[in-house]
Amino acid sequence: MKKLSREIWIVGAKRTPFGGFSGSLKDISAIDLAVIASKAALAQSGLSIESYLAGTGRDMESLFAELEQSARDDLRRELCLLALAEELEIAVGEDDLRAEISEHATHSGEDPEETFRRIAATGRLDMLRGELLIQRTIDHLIDTVKAVAVDLPVGPSSSDASASEDAS
Numbered sequence: 001m002k003k004l005s006r007e008i009w010i011v012g013a014k015r016t017p018f019g020g021f022s023g024s025l026k027d028i029s030a031i032d033l034a035v036i037a038s039k040a041a042l043a044q045s046g047l048s049i050e051s052y053l054a055g056t057g058r059d060m061e062s063l064f065a066e067l068e069q070s071a072r073d074d075l076r077r078e079l080c081l082l083a084l085a086e087e088l089e090i091a092v093g094e095d096d097l098r099a100e101i102s103e104h105a106t107h108s109g110e111d112p113e114e115t116f117r118r119i120a121a122t123g124r125l126d127m128l129r130g131e132l133l134i135q136r137t138i139d140h141l142i143d144t145v146k147a148v149a150v151d152l153p154v155g156p157s158s159s160d161a162s163a164s165e166d167a168s
Helices: 030-045 049-056 060-088 094-107 112-122 125-144 158-167
Strands: none
Touching (some): 049 060, 060 125, 094 112, 094 125
């Protein structure tokens, strides 16, 4: 079994908050919510960001570089899924939006029609449509793609590399 390339630290049991559609969290980005949860987890553990960085052998610049790369990877995945949805003609119509909003509104004790109007007024229907489209595309992949077990090659060990250099 391949080992992780770096340590993973679990520093606390905090998470981003739950909110209703177009509720009090609507103007806070997912990244900002993640930062809030991360800071709370660090504070709960008594670990400062400086201690975390020192413990992981990183600096703020490398942390931001990793976060930027992660954001780029997420965007690539999203664009690929949207392109696949277009190719497969997967669509999300107004009825689909209403059904999704109704389900969540009912679950949180809100009026579905009022919630739909509120989301439409904020201009967030297109964002919700995109999220549903991506989820439907993922669901399609799960339903139609056959999993195949693959043995991944393990990189050469340091002794193999030395032997190769000695042979040349």
